[in-house]
Amino acid sequence: MRHPIERRLLAGHLGLVYLFLYGPILVLIVLSFNKSGLPTAWTGFSLEWYGRMLRNQAILSSVGNTLIVASVSTLIATSIGTLLALGIDRLRPSALLEGIVFVPMIIPDIVLAIALLSFFTLLNVTLGLHSIILSHAVFNIAFVCAVVRTRLRHFDKSIIEASIDLGASEFRTFRRITLPVIFPGVLAGALLAFTLSVDEFIIAYFTSGAGSASTTFPMQIYAMIRFGVTPEINAVATFVLGFSFLLILLSQRLNRGVTP
């Protein structure tokens, strides 16, 4: 047993660490409900800023763009990433191959952003939502692949042979056996990809091209913040926080759930 004073000191230290981590976020959430426009004084609870957020056309259109980018890139990344995971799983283990697949995950976003921009320019691809979608798909493939591979590690490959032995074709085996068994992993990967795409800024900023037509939600916030942090932005941020939190939670649940 530790001394009571020692325990109290440790508890205090833990509290400080958490305060450092979550204090700013807590302040942001609280201020988003502040009646006054100034961050200096609390003048009462209000949902006004949430109302304003919902009436702001620029924010709404950027949210629309982000949802398009996130959905389509998630769809692409999930299909390709899942197939990639299944393919790698059949090969002989190779550290080099693993490395190549996972590079987009660890490479700094800024490097990937510059590389993608140069690539699109080189091929004379016009920039817009489609180029953001492709760019997000690039790094999300790696994330989906990683999540699905975790699932595959607990996957008894003999059930595939059992299905074929019982008369199923390869395609039917994939649809009736392989996909349902790894589905929680696929869904978890998709949710992760979606979340990453929703709040991705640097790559989208580089590959969106000029004009507000392809402005995504994080880019819109960045544009707004140049005129100072308003409670409206706090409201937006709180909203995004809640949404991301929900998705991540769901993704973790799914990847844990269902016994293999």
Added chain:
Amino acid sequence: MTAGAKTLVEIAGATKRFGPVTAVDVLSLDIRENEFFALLGPSGCGKTTLLRMIAGFEQPDVGRILLDGRDITAVRPNRRPINMMFQSYALFPHLSVYDNIAYGLEMEGVRGAALKQRVDEALAMVRLEEFGRRRPHLLSGGQRQRVALARALIKRPRLLLLDEPLAALDKKLRGQMQLELKRLQHDTGITFLVVTHDQEEALAMADRIALLEAGKIAQLGSPRALYERPASRFVADFIGVMNFFEGRLAALAGGRAEIEVDGLGRLWAETEDLDGAAVGGPVTLAVRPERVRLSVAPAGAAGQNALSGTVVGVAYLGQDLIVHIGLPGQPAPLVARLGSGSHIADDLVEGAAVRCDWPPNDSRILLV
């Protein structure tokens, strides 16, 4: 043996290499209709590769596989009337017991009441009527195995392959399942081909056994033939426990062989055929531990195959007593097995002088 003479599966000169390793080496084998056949051998002997070739998961590099006289070498596994019970059981984790068993029939297009009736029959056959709605992970090991069996049997295959079917069960359950498998084979009339490394399992269940060594058949025959008339030292050593005496063939006449063993003198064996045995050449005499008779008698007593030795170890196994006897000039002790109720059991203590002997027709001469 209830097996008819009709050949069901013919393996003709099958060879399979994996890189530098030859897993199956120009192997030919007939499996008869309605028999319980065991492929037995140590790990790496090629038995699993052979099984997977019959299932269609591996292609032989050379040779053919015929089923009912038809060449199925190039037929894909989902088109062969052969089903397999996997070592891991390979149950579909996301499907209920009922849906696992129904899967094969669904692939054939069986639907509705006909499907339900046959699945219910299969559940009853393996006594799992109550468990249809359960997921596999909620079943015990023995129950899972019965689901795997029902799933493989429901399509009424011409041949059922079983890959180490009892390896994952504890010892007591294994004994029950041996009988259960025999019963199912008898009731369904389906030919069973079981792969196992466990010689007791093969002896207990199979009508015929092929013992494999390095991709070739070391011996094929009934359990009794393999146990009592092993063709080689490998077979004699793999099946059960055997005592070996290395020596020279001193005389061969009238089905009776005399072997000169260094340090022990002459030993006798009765033999049916010893083609290729040259008098003066090296041979091995083999005798099973339960055939060795022990007595506590004055040393040096005369008689055929009578040896004097000293007890070097005794193991009490409940029903039986295993006695290790040191013999002059022999590198390994002679192993004898006798009932623990034997009247000399109390005299068999370490260091005691004993006399061992066995009739000549209980020993075998092995050339290889």
